[in-house]
Amino acid sequence: MPVGTAAIEAVELCAGYDRQPVVKDLNLSVAPGEIVALLGPNGAGKTTTLLTLAGELPSIGGQTRLFGERASGPLHRRARRGLALITEERSVFMGMSVRDNLRIGGGSVEGALEIFPELTDHLGRKAGLLSGGQQQMLTLGRALSRRPRVLLADELSLGLAPVIVDRLLDQVSGAAKDGLAVLLVEQHVSAVLGVADRGYVLVHGRVQLEGTSAELSADGRLEQAYLASAS
Numbered sequence: 001m002p003v004g005t006a007a008i009e010a011v012e013l014c015a016g017y018d019r020q021p022v023v024k025d026l027n028l029s030v031a032p033g034e035i036v037a038l039l040g041p042n043g044a045g046k047t048t049t050l051l052t053l054a055g056e057l058p059s060i061g062g063q064t065r066l067f068g069e070r071a072s073g074p075l076h077r078r079a080r081r082g083l084a085l086i087t088e089e090r091s092v093f094m095g096m097s098v099r100d101n102l103r104i105g106g107g108s109v110e111g112a113l114e115i116f117p118e119l120t121d122h123l124g125r126k127a128g129l130l131s132g133g134q135q136q137m138l139t140l141g142r143a144l145s146r147r148p149r150v151l152l153a154d155e156l157s158l159g160l161a162p163v164i165v166d167r168l169l170d171q172v173s174g175a176a177k178d179g180l181a182v183l184l185v186e187q188h189v190s191a192v193l194g195v196a197d198r199g200y201v202l203v204h205g206r207v208q209l210e211g212t213s214a215e216l217s218a219d220g221r222l223e224q225a226y227l228a229s230a231s
């Protein structure tokens with residue numbers, strides 16, 4: 001892999017539904033070891049972008065590249081090239097034990113417990129009995145235990161207490177230090193900019209702002225992007 005090759009890259013990507021684009025001409029990249037935030041108001045196209053990068057939605061134009069090569073096909077094919085997707089629905093099998101949930105799809109119980117030891121005492125319980133935070137630890141622990149090279153995560157912290165959000169983001173940071181490329185969609189803007197290296201702000205399907213986390217945090221236009229679209 002040439003130096004500087006992105007782990008995942010959108011090149012002039014157009015994405016949407018029924019061939020109607022809601023995301024237009026998107027260019028973004030995440031390098032190995034980098035955490036990148038994808039921000040923007042409700043309806044901006046963040047979930048649509050992640051699902052398209054992951055192969056869950058067909059693209060309307062442009063390309064997704066994984067480690068410099070065009071990605072095609074559904075998620076399970078991209079997963080073989082190291083891609084992991086965490087969607088808003090936590091994909092926890094509520095009637096199954098925590099242990100069995102961790103094993104599903106090539107996850108490793110030991111690997112997940114190394115990341116989230118707090119699940120140890122719950123292995124035999126039905127996952128549906130876990131708290132929201134514990135369920136998200138299960139989801140993230142399972143995904144990271146497969147040792148992906150690229151993680152796309154949509155609203156990892158939805159509805160969770162700040163202390164749990166910090167715990168989850170800490171583990172994402174740890175994995176990034178080991179080389180994982182991470183693209184995070186988050187509503188907790190300040191929390192995510194605290195761990196991200198860079199970010200993109202999507203408004204009405206287009207990148208309106210991009211920069212390092214420090215630049216975005218200091219830029220009044222970030223808040224404006226959210227306010228303008230709410231009015």
Ligand SMILES: Nc1ncnc2c1ncn2[C@@H]1O[C@H](COP(=O)(O)OP(=O)(O)OP(=O)(O)O)[C@@H](O)[C@H]1O
Pocket residue numbers: 017022040041042043044045046047048049
């Ligand atoms: N299944 C669908 N069919 C048709 N249009 C959709 C579908 N899902 C989303 N959209 C539309 O695509 C646009 C972008 O939606 P998307 O879910 O990507 O936004 P988002 O940035 O993730 O928003 P949020 O912050 O609320 O999660 C919206 O206008 C939405 O109504």
Ligand SMILES: [Mg+2]
Pocket residue numbers: 046047048154
């Ligand atoms: Mg969304």
